[in-house]
Amino acid sequence: MYRYDEFDQAFVDQRVEQFRSQTSRRLSGELTEEEFKPLRLMNGLYLQLHGYMLRVAIPYGTLSAVQMRALAEISEKYDKGYGHFTTRQNIQFNWPKLEDTPDLLADLAKVEMHAIQTSGNCIRNVTADHWAGVAADELADPRPVAELIRQWSSLHPEFSFLPRKFKVAVTGAPADRAAVKLHDIGLRLHLNEAGERGWEVIVGGGQGRTPMVGVTVRDFLPEEELLGYLEAIMRVYNLFGRRDNKYKARIKILIHETGAEEFSRLVEEEYARAPRPSVEIERKELDRISAYFAPPAYESLSAVEPELERRKLEDPEFARWVRTNVGAHRVAGYGIVNISLKPIGGIPGDATAEQMRTIADLAERFSHAEIRVSHHQNLVLPDVKLADLYDLWTVLAVNGMGEANIGLLGDIISCPGLDYCALATARSIPIAQSISRQFSDPQRLEEIGPLRVNISGCINACGHHHVGHIGILGLEKKGKEFYQVTLGGHSGTDASIGGVLGKGFSEDEIAGAVETIVDTYLDIREDGESFLDCVRRAGTPPFKEALYAPA
Amino acid sequence: MALGHVLTANRLSDGIVVFLTATSAWSEKIDEAVLAREPLAAGALEKRGAEFEDTNLVTGAYLIEAERQGDAIVPTHVRERIRACGPTIAYLGAQTPPCQADAPAVAA
Numbered sequence: 002m003y004r005y006d007e008f009d010q011a012f013v014d015q016r017v018e019q020f021r022s023q024t025s026r027r028l029s030g031e032l033t034e035e036e037f038k039p040l041r042l043m044n045g046l047y048l049q050l051h052g053y054m055l056r057v058a059i060p061y062g063t064l065s066a067v068q069m070r071a072l073a074e075i076s077e078k079y080d081k082g083y084g085h086f087t088t089r090q091n092i093q094f095n096w097p098k099l100e101d102t103p104d105l106l107a108d109l110a111k112v113e114m115h116a117i118q119t120s121g122n123c124i125r126n127v128t129a130d131h132w133a134g135v136a137a138d139e140l141a142d143p144r145p146v147a148e149l150i151r152q153w154s155s156l157h158p159e160f161s162f163l164p165r166k167f168k169v170a171v172t173g174a175p176a177d178r179a180a181v182k183l184h185d186i187g188l189r190l191h192l193n194e195a196g197e198r199g200w201e202v203i204v205g206g207g208q209g210r211t212p213m214v215g216v217t218v219r220d221f222l223p224e225e226e227l228l229g230y231l232e233a234i235m236r237v238y239n240l241f242g243r244r245d246n247k248y249k250a251r252i253k254i255l256i257h258e259t260g261a262e263e264f265s266r267l268v269e270e271e272y273a274r275a276p277r278p279s280v281e282i283e284r285k286e287l288d289r290i291s292a293y294f295a296p297p298a299y300e301s302l303s304a305v306e307p308e309l310e311r312r313k314l315e316d317p318e319f320a321r322w323v324r325t326n327v328g329a330h331r332v333a334g335y336g337i338v339n340i341s342l343k344p345i346g347g348i349p350g351d352a353t354a355e356q357m358r359t360i361a362d363l364a365e366r367f368s369h370a371e372i373r374v375s376h377h378q379n380l381v382l383p384d385v386k387l388a389d390l391y392d393l394w395t396v397l398a399v400n401g402m403g404e405a406n407i408g409l410l411g412d413i414i415s416c417p418g419l420d421y422c423a424l425a426t427a428r429s430i431p432i433a434q435s436i437s438r439q440f441s442d443p444q445r446l447e448e449i450g451p452l453r454v455n456i457s458g459c460i461n462a463c464g465h466h467h468v469g470h471i472g473i474l475g476l477e478k479k480g481k482e483f484y485q486v487t488l489g490g491h492s493g494t495d496a497s498i499g500g501v502l503g504k505g506f507s508e509d510e511i512a513g514a515v516e517t518i519v520d521t522y523l524d525i526r527e528d529g530e531s532f533l534d535c536v537r538r539a540g541t542p543p544f545k546e547a548l549y550a551p552a
Numbered sequence: 553m554a555l556g557h558v559l560t561a562n563r564l565s566d567g568i569v570v571f572l573t574a575t576s577a578w579s580e581k582i583d584e585a586v587l588a589r590e591p592l593a594a595g596a597l598e599k600r601g602a603e604f605e606d607t608n609l610v611t612g613a614y615l616i617e618a619e620r621q622g623d624a625i626v627p628t629h630v631r632e633r634i635r636a637c638g639p640t641i642a643y644l645g646a647q648t649p650p651c652q653a654d655a656p657a658v659a660a
């Protein structure tokens with residue numbers, strides 16, 4: 002894992018003290034709310050429906066057991082004993098007090114964490130494939146590049162006041178688990194015939210009120226040229242991105258309005274013109290950073306673990322969990338454990354302090370003390386020996402984290418919605434809960450197969466509803482909540498935006514509507530056809546008919 | 553029907569949702585709020601809110617429409633009911649003070 006150097010630490014500490022002084026000036030009245038608001042937002046502190054909310058960055062979703070334990074402690078000391086892991090691989094605390102926040106930030110800084118650039122029109126936390134460094138299909142760990150971009154973009158003076166927020170995602174694998182086509186910039190690694198690394202640069206993806214799939218502007222950008230090229234993109238955006246209308250200010254709108262070709266031409270022109278960081282320096286820096294991500298010392302193990310096979314035969318529930326929650330590791334004898342934060346009827350992405358501590362303990366015991374946060378709002382222990390899976394699962398199960406539903410219908414993404422969020426038009430968590438209860442039979446979930454239900458509480462789409470296989474958007478009319486359903490969205494390599502089915506549903510109807518959609522799928526699916534493939538083949542008519550045709 | 557307006561804000565120090573009472577105090581319980589029945593009275597509430605903002609006790613004061621139902625005061629809009637009563641889902645730790653205007657139970 003990356004560790005702060007003395008400059009990183011000094012800067013973060015300094016920033017905490019700065020905020021301490023700003024906060025005390027606000028509390029004494031020296032600063033007005035108007036003056037203070039941008040300052041607190043620069044430090045990740047929002048004012049939400051019930052109080053302040055602090056968003057803490059988890060760079061590319063990787064954290065250590067020590068950091069997880071610190072988050073647990075913070076949630077107890079300054080909050081109500083829980084936190085919410087988000088689709089941006091961050092964690093949010095829902096109840097911190099303003100007067101406590103400087104101390105909270107100081108506690109975070111002790112474990113090399115902060116909340117800087119988790120808000121505002123800057124380059125936000127860089128997200129990455131949550132299986133980075135361990136996935137069987139991966140070409141190389143994308144996190145050194147993510148860290149390079151993090152360092153470059155942190156407090157970058159030129160890019161601290163962009164037209165709008167800016168989100169970057171990276172993946173080193175052909176199977177896209179990081180939704181790279183749905184970010185302002187997505188980077189996907191390729192190797193050429195000589196085995197050299199190059200990055201596919203995808204620009205202009207995004208969700209929100211105008212969802213778009215990004216376009217590739219470079220197929221194979223040599224790794225050493227990355228920062229120079231990103232800088233050119235940022236300059237073009239900074240210069241031409243609209244500032245007159247906040248809803249048209251994202252880079253996707255610029256690309257849409259100028260056309261991808263013209264945008265690309267502008268970037269290439271800027272790239273050719275501008276002085277850029279030297280290729281050698283970037284290589285050296287990347288090598289320095291990469292050392293932090295060196296793989297742990299793996300044991301040489303057999304790919305088949307007899308003890309695991311015996312346990313699976315003995316305990317079908319365990320066998321199911323292994324099937325659904327354990328991913329293929331690139332090293333024989335190891336597995337990637339995906340911990341579901343989606344218990345039946347629970348709150349997607351929420352973890353209690355106790356659960357965070359349990360995860361930290363398990364990471365230390367079984368996974369080189371490293372943890373990942375996935376954009377599906379789950380946690381990952383990346384390096385678990387197959388022989389340890391049973392012991393690990395036993396502890397997870399007694400702590401409410403043993404659900405076997407990763408990638409299945411129970412693994413619902415949901416934003417906080419109107420239960421917490423000041424921008425929401427409707428609640429989303431209760432909808433997730435009712436659907437999750439409706440589909441509580443794990444055997445049925447497996448029969449249905451991969452199916453992503455994503456729920457947002459408003460058009461901002463923090464819950465990724467546009468790319469849910471079934472997407473649910475909470476809206477409001479005359480003070481009453483209702484829910485619009487989309488079908489066919491997807492955030493993988495072949496990303497697509499879902500299409501609206503028709504008239505919305507009430508809170509009481511929505512789980513039933515999902516049931517009808519699923520039944521229709523089971524009815525019409527061809528042999529081995531996944532839900533998404535079925536929707537792509539058959540289109541929406543059969544589903545519309547089932548939902549809306551008069552009985 | 554006793555429809556009117558209540559003044560709400562967030563307490564500056566901890567962000568908690570509060571409501572202005574008849575004695576010009578801020579309560580976490582909406583049922584203790586003063587309900588202004590006429591526009592003039594509502595305007596007066598707003599003015600008092602601005603004064604409290606100036607002295608930095610609260611922030612973001614605004615009027616919400618609400619109705620008296622027995623001992624309870626129930627906001628018209630679902631957003632304000634949730635704001636008054638806390639998340640509608642089970643959550644850990646100290647809860648928002650008991651609230652009769654339970655958000656999902658009341659149809660708008």
Ligand code: HEM
Nearest residue numbers: 087088089207208209210251415416417422424461462463
């Ligand atoms: C509670 C406070 C939050 C606020 C005020 C907020 C605000 C917003 C806004 C205004 C947008 C739309 C941006 C645009 O279209 O230009 C947005 C998008 C987004 N937010 Fe949030 N959000 C919040 C919480 C969250 C949470 C909890 C998550 C993760 C679960 C999240 C993840 C995202 C993602 C993934 C997008 C869409 C990606 C994109 O920017 O295109 N946000 N948010």
Ligand code: SF4
Nearest residue numbers: 416422425458459463
């Ligand atoms: S989608 Fe809307 S309701 Fe949900 S967290 Fe984002 S801004 Fe809030």
